[in-house]
Amino acid sequence: MEAVRILECPQKPCDFQDSQEGSCPDHGIDLQETRPKARPRYAVSFPWSQIVDVRDGLEIGKATPAFRDRVDVKMYEFLSRRHARIFWGPDNKLYIEDLGSTNGTLVDGKRLEPGEPECIGPERNLSLSRSVPIELLELNEYGEPIPSGKGHLP
Numbered sequence: 001m002e003a004v005r006i007l008e009c010p011q012k013p014c015d016f017q018d019s020q021e022g023s024c025p026d027h028g029i030d031l032q033e034t035r036p037k038a039r040p041r042y043a044v045s046f047p048w049s050q051i052v053d054v055r056d057g058l059e060i061g062k063a064t065p066a067f068r069d070r071v072d073v074k075m076y077e078f079l080s081r082r083h084a085r086i087f088w089g090p091d092n093k094l095y096i097e098d099l100g101s102t103n104g105t106l107v108d109g110k111r112l113e114p115g116e117p118e119c120i121g122p123e124r125n126l127s128l129s130r131s132v133p134i135e136l137l138e139l140n141e142y143g144e145p146i147p148s149g150k151g152h153l154p
């Protein structure tokens with residue numbers, strides 16, 4: 001069941017709100033247009049046979065919450081403690097950003113500058129350093145990976 005959302009007129013200052021549909025009588029803005037678009041669901045597949053749901057964003061590294069308790073991650077010497085993060089941009093697209101890692105984050109073979117995020121999708125080749133390839137997987141409504149056509153699911 002979906003919670004009722006109160007939609008607000010984005011024009012400020014304006015306190016017009018509506019729970020359903022309709023336009024702001026003062027500004028003529030269709031409030032349905034301001035509703036956030038549904039995001040696709042993604043997970044990231046790691047070479048140590050771990051798949052992590054991206055949900056609202058994911059920080060990747062030996063010391064980050066999703067990985068710090070895993071013994072098998074510790075042997076990846078080219079992975080930094082805080083290596084990269086994946087996050088949703090304001091355009092509802094997914095981005096990856098290097099967090100100043102020692103060996104870099106690569107998208108399609110090109111090393112990212114720290115602090116300069118790159119828009120990503122399942123068709124891009126992602127790698128943490130040159131030796132730790134990761135794969136972005138789009139998930140279907142059951143949370144199962146949709147084949148990207150690139151192959152190699154763990």
Ligand SMILES: [Zn+2]
Nearest residue numbers: 009014024027
């Ligand atoms: Zn308004």
